[in-house]
Amino acid sequence: MAAEITMPQLSDTMTEGTLVKWLKKEGEPVKAGDEIAEIETDKATMPMEAFDSGVIAYLAVKEGQKVKVGETLAVIATAGESREEIKKQYASGAKQRPTATAVQAAPEPTSAGPVKLGRPGTGDGTRGASSPAAPPGKSTTKYTYDIVVIGGGPAGYAAAIRAGQLKQRVLCIEKENLGGTCLNWGCIPTKALLDNGAFVRRLREDAAEWGVSFDNLKVDFGKAISRSRAIADKLARGIAHLFRKYEVKHEIGTGQLLGPHRVKLTRKQGSSEVTAGNVILAPGARPRTLPNISFDGKTVISSREAMALTKQPKRMAIIGGGPIGCEFADFYNAMGTEVTIVEFLDHLLPIEDDDVSILLERVFGKRGIKVHTKTAAERVEKTSDGVRLHAKGPGGAVTADADVVLMGVGFTGNLEQLTESGVNLELNKGHIKVDRDYRTNIEDVWAVGDVIGAPWLAHVAHHQAVACVERICGISDHRVDLAWVPGCTYTHPQVARMGLTERLARQEKREIRIGKFPFSVSGRALAAGETDGFVKLIFDSRYGELLGVHMIGENVTELLSELVLAHNLEATEDEIIEAMHPHPTLSEAVMEAAGAAEGRSIHL
Numbered sequence: 001m002a003a004e005i006t007m008p009q010l011s012d013t014m015t016e017g018t019l020v021k022w023l024k025k026e027g028e029p030v031k032a033g034d035e036i037a038e039i040e041t042d043k044a045t046m047p048m049e050a051f052d053s054g055v056i057a058y059l060a061v062k063e064g065q066k067v068k069v070g071e072t073l074a075v076i077a078t079a080g081e082s083r084e085e086i087k088k089q090y091a092s093g094a095k096q097r098p099t100a101t102a103v104q105a106a107p108e109p110t111s112a113g114p115v116k117l118g119r120p121g122t123g124d125g126t127r128g129a130s131s132p133a134a135p136p137g138k139s140t141t142k143y144t145y146d147i148v149v150i151g152g153g154p155a156g157y158a159a160a161i162r163a164g165q166l167k168q169r170v171l172c173i174e175k176e177n178l179g180g181t182c183l184n185w186g187c188i189p190t191k192a193l194l195d196n197g198a199f200v201r202r203l204r205e206d207a208a209e210w211g212v213s214f215d216n217l218k219v220d221f222g223k224a225i226s227r228s229r230a231i232a233d234k235l236a237r238g239i240a241h242l243f244r245k246y247e248v249k250h251e252i253g254t255g256q257l258l259g260p261h262r263v264k265l266t267r268k269q270g271s272s273e274v275t276a277g278n279v280i281l282a283p284g285a286r287p288r289t290l291p292n293i294s295f296d297g298k299t300v301i302s303s304r305e306a307m308a309l310t311k312q313p314k315r316m317a318i319i320g321g322g323p324i325g326c327e328f329a330d331f332y333n334a335m336g337t338e339v340t341i342v343e344f345l346d347h348l349l350p351i352e353d354d355d356v357s358i359l360l361e362r363v364f365g366k367r368g369i370k371v372h373t374k375t376a377a378e379r380v381e382k383t384s385d386g387v388r389l390h391a392k393g394p395g396g397a398v399t400a401d402a403d404v405v406l407m408g409v410g411f412t413g414n415l416e417q418l419t420e421s422g423v424n425l426e427l428n429k430g431h432i433k434v435d436r437d438y439r440t441n442i443e444d445v446w447a448v449g450d451v452i453g454a455p456w457l458a459h460v461a462h463h464q465a466v467a468c469v470e471r472i473c474g475i476s477d478h479r480v481d482l483a484w485v486p487g488c489t490y491t492h493p494q495v496a497r498m499g500l501t502e503r504l505a506r507q508e509k510r511e512i513r514i515g516k517f518p519f520s521v522s523g524r525a526l527a528a529g530e531t532d533g534f535v536k537l538i539f540d541s542r543y544g545e546l547l548g549v550h551m552i553g554e555n556v557t558e559l560l561s562e563l564v565l566a567h568n569l570e571a572t573e574d575e576i577i578e579a580m581h582p583h584p585t586l587s588e589a590v591m592e593a594a595g596a597a598e599g600r601s602i603h604l
Contacts (some may be wrong), residue, residue, distance in 0.1 A: 004075055007069050017039045019040045019065050028056050031050075036048055119512065140454050152179065155448045155461035155462065156280070161246055162213075163248070163469045163472075171274060178236050179235060194492065200460065257592050258423065261277065282449045283414040289407065289409075301405070301406055312332075316402050318339065320344075320403075325406070330364075343373045344374070348360055348373065354501070355534075355536060375394075376391060387402055388400070415430070423442070433452075436479060438468040459485075493554060500547045501550065515598055522588065525586060525589075537593045577598070592604060
């Protein structure tokens with residue numbers, strides 16, 4: 001794809017700039033980072049750098065010419081492209097990118113360094129190494145909306161709200177409830193159930209130790225379910241309020257991409273077509289099945305049905321020991337259901353550090369949850385009183401009789417009917433293929449969230465959506481670093497992680513230092529009666545760089561943000577140790593774990 005170099009908006013008031021001097025000629029090779037021209041704004045004269053490599057195919061502007069923000073200055077032919085053909089297309093006016101209506105101004109640069117320009121989506125991915133998309137300015141093409149978002153989940157509604165904040169004309173199309181799977185059937189209501197289960201478990205197992213006694217404890221399963229549904233409904237109404245606040249139009253229906261700038265909106269009352277300067281695809285994903293086992297919604301269910309069972313099962317078999325499987329195992333076990341987990345890989349939560357996974361397995365075992373790892377689910381057989389899960393493990397055949405089988409083995413993108421027949425949206429293994437800036441292969445069509453693939457996490461979808469909108473509007477070059485995504489599992493004890501596991505660090509031949517601090521010696525954890533778990537930090541032994549974070553214990557999902565910020569600010573081992581942590585808190589375990597790596601932990 002040819003890389004367009006456009007006039008950036010470098011201050012709030014800038015509407016045009018002057019091309020003072022070209023530093024490269026047509027036909028000259030250029031590397032990312034080369035200075036190619038000097039431009040004059042209303043405040044200063046500064047050099048521009050390209051962030052694409054190739055050959056200058058066409059200079060669209062003469063020296064001394066004033067150019068409006070967003071207009072093309074030059075075009076770079078990247079590898080394998082014909083420079084002559086590109087020049088012919090652009091010189092004739094046949095190749096011009098349509099743009100949306102005016103957007104919010106970009107912030108003024110904080111330094112007088114070179115401005116990096118070119119086609120957004122290229123560059124080396126380092127912070128500040130590329131520029132945001134040039135703001136489109138006034139358009140000669142009239143669209144119904146500036147941005148249409150298909151999907152109202154964590155990616156879709158975040159994109160719509162951020163675009164509304166930037167004064168775009170926005171339409172968000174969602175077929176069910178605002179908030180998508182996360183808010184309505186995943187992240188939020190499952191946490192309500194898990195806390196419900198933890199409360200019940202403590203009453204059953206710990207009441208006497210806490211000086212509490214009672215007779216005939218009764219648990220109303222239906223009320224626990226309805227409580228979680230009420231919380232989800234309340235938050236969905238909150239998103240609708242934010243839509244009104246930022247003047248985002250919301251339609252209940254389905255959106256179908258008809259091509260660049262065109263979307264078919266189908267509602268109960270019929271269908272219509274809308275147009276937009278940019279279209280963002282955020283339809284989310286749904287639970288995946290296995291080749292030999294499929295959902296029937298009654299005896300073989302997904303997490304969605306598990307959220308709203310009208311009757312508590314006496315026995316449940318779970319296929320998949322990832323976060324979904326473990327969280328539902330935790331809840332149903334706490335409520336009194338007999339639970340069996342079958343996991344194909346070596347441990348529960350197989351992407352976690354081995355020390356974390358092994359401890360969770362031990363805790364689950366003490367609670368009576370049957371765990372079969374290195375075991376493959378083969379088929380589900382209906383029986384006279386329920387179902388029987390057949391699997392094969394290291395020791396041979398494994399069977400589990402249950403009232404219901406819950407399958408939690410991953411997700412696949414919601415792609416059905418997303419595009420009209422003939423719209424060749426490029427896919428990759430059941431998900432939409434995008435570049436590093438969330439562009440699809442279709443002009444001015446972007447995709448974010450679960451539909452573009454793992455990790456299927458709401459906070460990843462949220463940040464992708466915001467980054468995508470800000471790039472469309474030309475105000476940011478922020479990218480989501482998937483190597484440092486924080487991950488949380490809300491079992492009891494909770495699990496939190498970020499960065500390299502110990503195994504991966506050693507496989508990469510890193511020289512590492514590890515600090516580990518158990519909650520069994522934490523005064524705050526002892527007071528709370530939650531002593532299972534630890535904080536484990538992995539550092540580069542030479543520079544003290546934080547390489548990995550692995551925690552299991554009470555509320556460790558809340559401790560993780562401190563270390564996310566520490567990593568973003570490039571805090572070292574010493575700086576974490578020397579940051580004063582309040583006492584008594586669980587967060588002291590972070591400081592003590594860092595200290596343990598250097599032999600400086602006071603309480604270990």
